[in-house]
Amino acid sequence: MxxxxxxxxxxxxxxxxxxxxxxxxxxxxxxxxxxxxxxxxxxxxxxxxxxxxxxxxxxxxxxxxxxxxxxxxxxxxxxxxxxxxxxxxxxxxxxxxxxxxxxxxxxxxxxxxxxxxxxxxxxxxxxxxxxxxxxxxxxxxxxxxxxxxxxxxxxxxxxxxxxxxxxxxxxxxxxxxxxxxxxxxxxxxxxxxxxxxxxxxxxxxxxxxxxxxxxxxxxxxxxxxxxxxxxxxxxxxxxxxxxxxxxxRGASIYAEIVGYGSTGDAYHITAPAEEGEGAQRAMEQAINDAGLRPDQVDYINAHGTSTPFNDKFETAAIKAVFKEHASKLMISSTKSMTGHLLGAAGAVEAIASIKAIGTGIVPPTINYQTPDPECDLDYVPNRSRQAKVDVALSNSLGFGGHNATLIFKGYQD
Known part of the structure; x- marks a missing residue:
């Protein structure tokens, strides 16, 4: 098909x-x-x-x-x-x-x-x-x-x-x-x-x-x-x-949606799986669905809840998926500014990901003051950054072990 x-x-x-x-x-x-x-x-x-x-x-x-x-x-x-x-x-x-x-x-x-x-x-x-x-x-x-x-x-x-x-x-x-x-x-x-x-x-x-x-x-x-x-x-x-x-109909196009991954942790009703194993598989699925290589992703709008386990394990999952490219990724949690909108979070964060592609501006993770040795990637701390974003990935991870990832790409005819 x-x-x-x-x-x-x-x-x-x-x-x-x-x-x-x-x-x-x-x-x-x-x-x-x-x-x-x-x-x-x-x-x-x-x-x-x-x-x-x-x-x-x-x-x-x-x-x-x-x-x-x-x-x-x-x-x-x-x-x-x-x-x-x-x-x-x-x-x-x-x-x-x-x-x-x-x-x-x-x-x-x-x-x-x-x-x-x-x-x-x-x-x-x-x-x-x-x-x-x-x-x-x-x-x-x-x-x-x-x-x-x-x-x-x-x-x-x-x-x-x-x-x-x-x-x-x-x-x-x-x-x-x-x-x-x-x-x-x-x-x-x-x-x-x-x-x-x-x-x-x-x-x-x-x-x-x-x-x-x-x-x-x-x-x-x-x-x-x-x-x-x-x-x-x-x-x-x-x-x-x-x-x-x-x-x-001659519509204006913001971006193309190219990848989707969805997995289950099969682990715990509220805690994420160790090392973000389920999140890792969701990102891998989305990248494969999009027909991209991991090193083609420019920006990740992280789930980034500000909870001890989520942030540590999401970071571990990103490292497992992207390997050496993980340190080159721009990552931010817009929840630092909106709070956690629960069932609406992923949709609002998808909009932020699309706007990053369209404007060439990556939103920051604010309130980032004291680095965590277990969270050691580039979280675009405190100030937005001008950068070319062709491919943006957005993660959402939920109670019950639900993991979901979307990938958006700049539209080309």
Whole structure:
């Protein structure tokens, strides 16, 4: 079967760094942090005091107010980012086109805020006071469902739930749908709105979050003094399109998606496999899928969570895959600025990878002050770097042992 080429023609992002791709990219390349003191829940109730919150969100700018009230916040973010991406791609989904346009958007934990609100109503007033929209607001697949309904996409409609690998797996699976000819266009990415009491309680109890109460230094990937991740929220959506479709309508092309790898650790529910063995195989799969040599990769947008095990083992995996080329790679964790957007992280980081290709600017890893002997690669510390990036690789690694890697390449006709 002939593999169709797949390109990126539209992008939309809602993040702690802003409500557009342009704001996200400008602040990333400036090395600015979107992390601040927690306001969406009472920070005094938790040992983790900081988060990457989306500021100034107004759902009515992206959807009907009545529709918005029937969506959890993660779905609102997904719909908003999808509208941006479709407008960016200058794509109208006509009745003729609709059956060939699919949606593949995931969420790691879905409607946590809805669950907490409705459970409290149930406890206080009984089942009759629980909203009839409770389940449709809660379930993670509703981001994809609502995008399909609102924009009229009638092709494959799917949702991936692979924890922190969700956004990357969603994009990779959507890529393969187009590549094998089952759709011409895919609206794809991830969305998350996890800044709730139970999410903070759970991650705090698991000691996964940074308990550093200084917003300016709490997220410090690859630094010796890192102590956990900073939770964030938002959404990233890409418009993927077959090259034939994009050319036929004269679409602008940001980059080509050329490789995808996805593996399982078969090791532990939260800890990564020793030496990043699963991440290593995901990167090798993606490189082989792309038909590239390891030394052709210029930049890696690392998973880089700022947790002790992840950063050490991801570094080990990069060394195992790239060998002597590992020391020549530019690597950065944009989570140092956004926090960890869980199921949306991979999608927002895919956008950062694509922008690095298009602009020739590599975003930094900020808050990198004390080198870790076990993390000894070039993490583009503290300041962005001008450099030619033809091939960018993006990693996402999730609870449950999910590993996913995407590779983007500068488009050439």
């Amino acid at each position: 002939e593999r169709r080429r797949v390109v990126v023609t539209g992008m939309g992002a809602i993040s702690p760094l802003g409500l557009t791709v342009e704001q996200l990219w400008q602040r990333l390349t400036n090395g600015e942090s979107g992390i601040d003191y927690l306001t969406k829940v009472n920070k005094e109730d938790f040992p983790a005091k900081v988060a990457g919150e989306v500021k100034d969100w107004d759902a009515s700018l992206y959807m009907d107010k009545k529709e918005a009230k029937r969506m959890d916040l993660f779905t609102q973010y997904a719909v908003g980012a999808a509208r941006m991406a479709l407008e960016d791609a200058n794509l109208m989904i006509t009745e003729e086109l609709a059956p060939r346009v699919g949606v593949w958007v995931g969420s790691g934990i879905g409607g946590m805020a809805t669950y907490e609100e409705q459970f409290n109503k149930f406890k206080e007033k009984g089942y009759r006071r629980v909203s009839p929209f409770f389940v449709p607001m809660l379930i993670p697949d509703m981001a994809a469902g609502q995008i399909s309904i609102i924009f009229g996409a009638k092709g494959i409609n799917s949702c991936t739930v692979t924890a922190c690998a969700t956004g990357t797996n969603s994009i990779g699976d959507a890529f393969k749908v187009i590549e094998r000819g089952d759709a011409d266009v895919m609206i794809t990415g991830g969305a998350e709105a996890p800044l709730t009491n139970m999410a903070f309680a759970g991650f705090s109890s698991a000691k996964a979050l940074s308990f550093n109460d200084d917003p300016s230094t709490a997220s410090r990937p690859f630094d010796l003094n890192r102590d956990g991740f900073v939770m964030g929220e938002g959404a990233g959506i890409l418009i993927l399109e077959s090259l034939e479709s994009a050319q036929a």
